[in-house]
Amino acid sequence: MINRISIRNYAIIDQLDIEFSNHLSIITGETGAGKSIILGALGLILGERADSKSLFKDDSKCVIEGSFEIEKYGLKDFFADNDIDYDVNTIIRREITVDGRSRAFVNDSPVNLTLLKELGEQLIDIHSQHQTLQINSAAFQLQVVDGFAQHKNEVEIFRNDFKAYKKNQLKLEKLITQSNEGKTEIDYLQFQFNELEAVKLIDGEQLELENEQQLLSHASEIKSSLGNTVYILDESETPVLGQLKEAIHHISTLEKYNPSIVNIANRLRSVQIELKDVSTEIAALSDRTLIDPERLDFVNERLDLIYRLQQKHRLASIKELLELQQSLNDKINSFNNADEEIERLKKQLEQEFKQIIVKAEKISLQRNKALKDVEQQVTTLLKELGLVNAVFKIENTPLENHQVTVNGLDQIKFLFSANQGFNPQELNKVASGGELSRLMLAIKGLSAKYNALPTIVFDEIDTGVSGEVARKVGNVMHKYAENMQVITITHLPQIASKGQTHFFVYKENKNGHTSTGIRKLSHDERIKEIAVMLSGENPGENALLNAKELLTQVN
Template sequence: MINRISIRNYAIIDQLDIEFSNHLSIITGETGAGKSIILGALGLILGERADSKSLFKDDTKCVIEGAFNIEKYNLHEFFAENDIDYESNTIIRREITADGRSRAFVNDTPVNLSQLRDLGEQLIDIHSQHQTLQINSSAFQLQVVDGFAQHKPEVEAFKSCFKAYKKNQQKLEALINQSTDGKAEIDYLQFQFNELEAVKLVEGEQEQLEQEQQLLSHASEIKTNLSNTFYLLDESETPIIGQVKEAIHHISSLEKYNPHIADLTERLRGVQIELKDISTEVEALSERTLIDPERLDFVNERLDLIYRLQQKHRLSSVKDLLDLQHTLNEKINSFNNADEEIEKLKKQLEQEFDKLIVQAKKIASQRSLAMKDVETQVSALLKELGLVNAVFRIENTLVEDHQLSVNGLDQIKFLFSANQGFQPQELNKVASGGELSRLMLAIKGLSAKYNALPTIVFDEIDTGVSGEVAKKVGNVMHKYAENMQVITITHLPQIASKGQTHFFVYKESKNGLTSTGIRKLNQDERIKEIAVMLSGENPGENALLNAKELLTQTN
């Protein structure tokens, strides 16, 4: 439950501090004083969006802080999953700066709005006036029944499986479309692949062929020059090697006269050895150099083929062509395997659908039992709320299996009749504003109990009722407050008198600036405020006596 809320610089609120009762807290005040703005601030710390327009003063940030006692509400798992320090007295804070930036904290741990909303949904149900129309929506009606059925884990598991099933359906559709498109493309892909595969490309062969092409194209020139070189080195009338040998003979005879000549002799011998090695290699290379026109033709044809493929596919190397061949092969295989994968996924979807139907029928059975409970308890409360002849029924139509949705097989409708002798019909056809308000009050209170919500807030849910009916509405709220915290904004004295705590909201002007204030009323102030609600400003003695009487009544 919420123990207190502190509001700074929000809307027309400069600063407010409110400490709520554990049971029924009443908020009253003139229209436009700012009662609903307080609920707007409460909504911000529960995860609603905000902007810089929410600021009372543009140059100061807005800070809203709420203190919640959560020790009885089994929220340890939520705090652990979101890596937030658990405290039985938890502080939620929201800050909004002048430039519209927003930050949120739970026990001083930064959280995002999604986390804040998830936590808020487990703490407070705020019911504003416009939400009464929500009772006409099938989603809300189903939510009510599920709350009574107490089968949230089963419903969540079903929804998770259904979403996975729909995702697989989309995957199947994409595969079928891909297969259809692929079959139109497969022949061309196969042609491209076959063309590349037939060439039997080898990585690095282009460079080798280009080098071989150079050798073969100039083989005659290479062989002639190598032969001439060998001739000069070793076979001419005065071969270079022979002349070096003779030079060694002449210079070696001089070593005895000059020791430095020995060094020259050794160097000449080194030259002789090197020239002999060169001569041998030149001779061998000349013998290996073949003039082979047929081989040259083959190399030229092979290179021409590689160049054409590169130009065709706009690629620059054999490696790129081999990569393309691999890619084409993968695409062809994926198309060839598509039919097999489609059949496999179809069987999987059939199994998932069968499982979903079993789950949906189990949930439908649980809902059917819960609907009787909803009808009984809501009907009883409607009588307490002055609708003694009211009939409340829930109609459920089970759709065909192929119409299965994320909500299962159930199509639920709330039916209502306020008058004896009239068949119940859909709410939007027969219920007045006051009747809808009382019906929503009954359903909201019961739902909060079944969903174990610590706090429920009603923002003028008493619209359309007055007099004795208003008193009965107040009694029901008082009854709810025995088991949960109830906060109610009201204009009706009969309801205001039922609160354990009564807050009065007002406007005040300081330094030419209007702001909202709030104060907790003592007994005498409550009497006067309820008397004003009964008869207007400056209430007479009878109104004051009537107010005292209302405050002394507990039912």
């Protein structure tokens, strides 16, 4: 419920602070005093749009703040899901700057208008004579019946199961589509995979083949040069190794004469050993270098095949070709497994559908049991509200199993007749605005017994009634306020007298500006205000006595 609202710099309101009763609060005042403007401010903190024209003073921002007690509304998950700090005493604030920009906060957490509106709908229901479309809504009518049936948990479980079923159904449809598309593609994918698999690619072989190709392509030149090198070092008429051996012999004869020559002789001997090793290694390399045209042809063909595959698939290495091969294999396997998955999912959906239908039929049975109770209570209350010939019926047209929806197997439709001798018909065909207002009053009040309904604000829905009917409407509102918070704007003294708290809205002139004010009336002030509503300005003694009597009549 709403505990308090603070309004600063809005429309013709400079500054207002209102603390509401937790039961029935009455708001009265002359036409044009600003009652609807207060409702407009309330609408802003519930997510309605606004602009800079809403400002009372053009050079200051508008700030509207409401304090709500939300413990009974089960909103912890909503706050958690939207990353807002939860508090049983929640503060909602709306700010509108001089340039028309708007900001909204819930417990000091910034929120967008969509989220604010979603939260606001769960806190306050503003209802006027011109806002009766909701009662024609199939969703609202079903909600009313479910409230009387008192099976909230069963309905919630069913809806979650139904949504899961529909999600799996979409998954199946997607799999079937993919499978059908895949069957036209799989032959080509299989061809590509077979082509790559047949080559038996090995990561790293390309570099080895390219090196081998270089050797085989120049084998004759390499072998000839290696042979000539060995010949020069060790096989010619004056081989380098032979001359080096002779040089060592000559210099070794001088070692005994000069110690420095010993080092030179040793170095020559080292060179001799190294050069023998080099000659031997070159000879071996020459022997291993084969002129093999057949092997060269194989290497060239292998490389040509690798290059062709890389060019075809626009890839640069064998590693990428192997990755492509694995990817193709995975796709082929997924297509091959799709049929199995489709069959598995079909069987799962069959079981889920059977369970859904069982739950839907149980819910439908509970709804049908509640229909008579709803019809009887609403009809009885309509008679109390002055519609003595009213007939209220609920028609439930069951759906076939295959037509089941998130709401189950039921199509609820409210039917109404206000006049004797006429069959009940759909509300939008037969009910007037005043009749719809009283019907909504009856239904919402009765629903409050079974649901933690938000605060209801009735904005002059009593238009068109008077006298005894008005008294009964007031009694009904007073009764509803025992279970929920009700705020009513009215021009009827019979209704105004039923409130626990009475606010009077008025206009005043300050510093050349007209602004709206509001004050909570004392008991004596209420007597005078109700007397004025009964007889006009300057009420006489009889009007005052009538006002006192109205205030003592709760039922």
